[in-house]
Amino acid sequence: MSLPTPDPFGTGALRASVRRAWADSPTRFTEDTNAERDLRVGAYRDRLFVELAQNAADASAEAGVPGVVRVSVVDGELRFANTGAPLDARGVASLSSLRASAKEGLVGKFGVGFAAVLAVSSAPRVISRTGGVAFSEARTRDEIGQDGEVPVLRLPWPVDEQVPEGFDTEVRLPLRPEVDQDELLARLESEVEDLLLALPALTRVEVGGVWQRSEVDGYVEISAPDGAVRRWLTQEAPGGLWAVPMSDEGPEPLAEDVLRAPTPTDERLSLPARLIANIPLEPSRRRVLPGADVVAPARAYPDLVRRLAPEDRPSLVPSAGFPLSEVDGELREAVRRGLAEQPWLPAVGDDLPASGARVLGVESPELVELLGDLVPRLVKLSGYDVAQVLATVDADRLDIPELVELLTGVERPPSWWHSLYDALLPLLESHEIAKDELGALPVPLADGRTLPGPRGALLFGSGELLDLLAEADVLGLRLVHPEAAHPLLEQLGAKQADAVELLEAPGLREAVERSVEDAESGLDTRPLAEAVLRLVSETTVEGLGALALPCEDGWRRADELILPTSPLLEVLDPDVIGEELSLLDKDFAEQWSPGVLTAAGVLDGFRVTEDGIRDLDLVADDKWPEALRLLESERETWQALLHGPSGEWLSRNALLDGNTPDEWRLPDAESLAGLYDPIPDLGVRPEVLVAVGVRTELVVEDIEDAADLLNRLGDADRTVAPGAISRAYGALAAAELDLSELDAPERVRAVDGTVVAAEDAAVLDKPWLATLWPADRLVAAAEPERIAELLDIPLLSELISGRPGEGEFVPWRELTAIRLVAELLDLPLPEGGVLVHEELTVEVDGVKRATPWWVESGGFHGEHHAEDSSAGLARAFCWAADRWADRHLVTALLDDPDPLTPWS
Known part of the structure; x- marks a missing residue:
């Protein structure tokens, strides 16, 4: 017989007391069962490790020893061993009571958290060096003789087991069959870091390896089994602790978290730092008790922020957005109020509260340093994002336009302004600020004045240049002080004072524009002329043609003057000089090189302007060949001839051997023979002749071209080949012109080359009518209706009509020769057939006339007639098949059905 198990905690009396309570009040059993179920499936369903760790922390704190926890699974049991105060009678009483908690026991401070073990076990045991107790769903059911659901944690039994060496207490939980051990350990391991931070009494946790907690100078370091170390910056606060994770680069603000009291609750927070607070919770330990003071810790939040490097401090300002809970809203508002009212922002002197502080809206420490003594309450931090963040705690953003306004009237040495420009240039180049924002940026000038904006200012660098400008006495040249000269000013509109920039300076340009007027009013403009030409000798710019220069009869614009040695003098009309x-x-001309004078606008040859080549209208009528040779000798004028409007002007206004260029053709343009005469040899290259309008092809570009071509067609002295006649009328028909603007010609050109009076001619619109009208009175062309309108003569179908005699209808498919030709040429056979006549005659005005083919009702699908000949059948077939262009080939094949015929 075994010895009875010692019962140091009086569990027998506890069980008896509970059983009496159940017997005295049957509803009490049901209440206990329901209460435990609520804790198991509700408040404590996922808080196993949290609650056991809290108990372990309480025990180590009570005993004043470092808290060490070891979690393992042995023979299907989850075992949770810890150091610290061992189990005592009050603790056992708390464990077996669903409504009580030993403040110094194992079940936490504000709730019956031990019930969390029921999520994984129905027979938990607590073993301590002072004794042990066990709970069991099965033993409870046997004890009371009742089936069904029973409370587990109401009836304790003593157990006599040993605590692992080095530990004071161990919770042993035989795992339910459905519990996945690996998953459970993994979940417990994922909670270790948070618990070591929240429970300072714990220093070591063994689960999946060893986790260690250490604390130095307000930093908590938590090392993981893999050697990784997580650092937290902490700050004591009234009723709690603030903590923010840190890396080597700085803080890593939280985006979303929950309130810890000290273990996680369901109160969601959106603060960048974690709050571990001593705040009363509801019995479920998931919600803050209504009316609890949650904002007291916020008073120390600025202290936490101040412990960061200045550039990292804005990262702990709560972001804008809706709070995640009522507690979050109260805390966020209190934190923001503290940051607005307490000093924490780095400034030139002491730290500043955020309220009313000025934050430069672009990131530039250099600029902040320069402005520190100019802008009150300026924060050393800068940048758009920083300003946006600090605006949530009532800081004011200082934007560049306002800064420029503040700088207006400020007196500083030129070197200070140079430093300011140094700080602004990178911001402009990175597009953080726009040029427009710096438009009024002050610029110190060499004469001691300050210019309100860089635009129009000039940067210079030599005394010789200054002397030259002084002699020219040009007003309006604003020269930047050399110690303030900076590339930023160039980007904002200032110009380098080299030759190019000075010549393009508005002040100098204005002086050039009014120089002739000044000279005529008696002012001495020679120094200006010499200064400009001196600058032109160093570079080349355009637009100086208004410069007053001396001529034989006073002063004129440079672009109205000709060099005494210019070849223009050989081709211009003497009367225009x-x-x-x-x-x-x-x-004056002998003092300067011709290149300098022409660069200033003086003419040495033809000059190209935006509108084309100028002064062509001044060429003498008999000098055009020489003028063209002069134009082709210069690349600029030659390109202008090829690509500009001057070629078109020359085609109608230049005179070559008495005619304009567009009245001639090149000798090798044989397709235009008869219509246009070949140009005589004038010593001008063919490509130049083409550029000025001498024709190489038949083109109708405007009404004048059309009228001229009609006159040439109607000129009986011209002999025009039939092909050229057809092409001419085709070009007229294809021209996109308003024909109503043309006068109808009196004479037209017939298909045989005859010139006939328009009133006697007709336009062929239906090819089968051609044999019924004299060729010397017939005009044939594409688009006959348009040609008839152009020439104001009738269509032939309007003048004659006829009716053929009787013929024999033969389907196309029954005409063997036609079918073979269609197959050879891959032509589709049209629907229907043809009326074949041994001799086809058509009666016109009572007279029978022979014709090879006829279409009775018009169109491609009319009634087709053909004489029984290759020519007649080929024409009828090709018209019906819409292959009129193949009629001659089909005729040849009908005459000679050799497959080589199409290729020979």
């Missing part, structure tokens, strides 16, 4: 143009003063 002294009127439209003048000669540059010879003595």
Whole structure:
């Protein structure tokens, strides 16, 4: 017989007390069962590790020893061993009571958290060096003699088991069959880091390896089994602790978390730092008790922020957005209020509260450093994102336009402004600020004045250049102080004061534009002319043609003057010299190279403008060949001839051997023979002749072209080949012109080349009518209706009509020769057939006339007639098949059905 198990905690009395309570009040048993079920499936369903770790932390804190926890699975049991105060009688009483908690026991401070073990076990045991107790669903059911659901944690029994060496207490949980051991351990391991942070009494947890907690200078370091170390910056607060995870790069603010009290609750938070607070919770330990003070810890939040490097502090400002819970809303508002009212933002002097602080809206520490003594309450942090964040705690953003306005009137040495430009340039190049925002940026000038904006300012670098400009006495040149000269000013509209930039400076341009007027009013403009030409000798710019230069009869614009040695003098009409143009003063011209003078606008040859080649209208009528040779000798004028409007003007206005260029053709343009005469040899290259309008092909571009071509067709002195006649009328028909603008010609060209009076002619519109009308009165062309309208003569079908005699109807498919030809040429046979006549005659105005084919009702699907001949059948077939262009080939094949005929 075995010895009875010791019962140091009086579990027998506890069981008896519970059984009496159940016997005295049958509803009490049901209440206990329901209460335990609620805890198991509700409040504590997923808090096993949290609650056991909290108990372990309480035990180690009570005993004043480092808290060590070891979690393992042995023979199907989850075992949770810990150091600290061992199990005592009050603790056992709390364990077996669903409505009580030993404040210094194992079940936490505000709830009966041990019920969390029921999620994985129906027979938990607690073994301590002072004794042990066990609970069992099966033993409880046997004890009371009742089937069905029973409470597990109401009846304790003593157990006599040993605690693992090095530990004071161990919770042993035989796992339910449905519990996955690996999954359970993995879930427990995932909670270790959070619990080590939330429970300072714990220093070591063994689960899946060893986890360690250490604390140095307000930093909590938690090392994982794989060697990884997570650091948390912590800050004591009234009634709690703030913590934010840290990396080597700085803080890693949280995006979303829950309130810890000290273990996780269901109160969702959106603060960047974790709050572990001593806040009363509901019995479920998931919600804050209504009316509890949750904002007290917020008073220390700025202290946490101040412990970060200045550049990292904005990362702990709560982001804008809706709170995740009522507690979150209260805390966020309290934290923001604290950040707005307490100093924490780095400034030139002491830290500043956020409320009313100024934050530069672009990121530039250099710019902030320069502005520190100019802008009150300026924060050392800067950047758009920082400003947006700090705006949520009442800081004011300082944007560049306002900064520029603040700088207006500020007196600083030129070198200070240079440093300011140094700080602004990278911001402009990275597009963080726009040029328009810096339009009024002050610029110190060499004369001591400050210019309100860089536009129009000039950057210079040599005394010689200054002397030259002073001698020219050009007003409006605003020269930047050399110690303030900076590339930023160039990007904002200032110009480098080299030759190019000075020549394009508005002040100098204005002086050039009014120089002739000034000269005529008696002012000495020679220094300006010499200054401009001196600059032109170093570079080349356009638009200086208004510069006043001396000529034989006073002063004129440079672009109205000709060099005394210019070849233009050989081709221009002598009468225009002294009127439209003048000669540059010879003595003045000898002081400068021709290249400098022409760069300033003086003419040495034809000049190209936006509108084309200028002064062509000044060429003498008998000098056009020489003028064309001069135009082709210069690349600029030659390109303008090829690609600009001047070629078209020359085609109608230049005179070559008495005619305009568009009245001639090149000698090798044989297709135009008869219509246009070949141009005589004038010593001008063919490509130049083409560029000025001498014809190489038949083109009708406008009404004038059309009228001229009609006149040439009606000119009886011209001999025009039939092909050229057809092409001419085709070009007229294809031209996209309003024919109503043309006068109808009196004479037209017939198909045989005869010129006939328009009133006696007709336009062939139906090919089977051709044999019934004299060829010398017949006009044939594509688009006959349009040609008839153009020439104001009738269509032939409007003048004659006829009716053929009787013929024999033969389907196309029964005409063997036609069928063979169609197969050889891959032509589809048309529907229907043809009326075949041994001799086809058509009665016109009572007279019978022979014709090879006829279409009675018009169109491709009319009644087709053909004489029994190759020519007649081929024409009828090709018209019916819509292959009229193949009629001659079909005729040849009908005459000679050799397959080689199409290729020979």
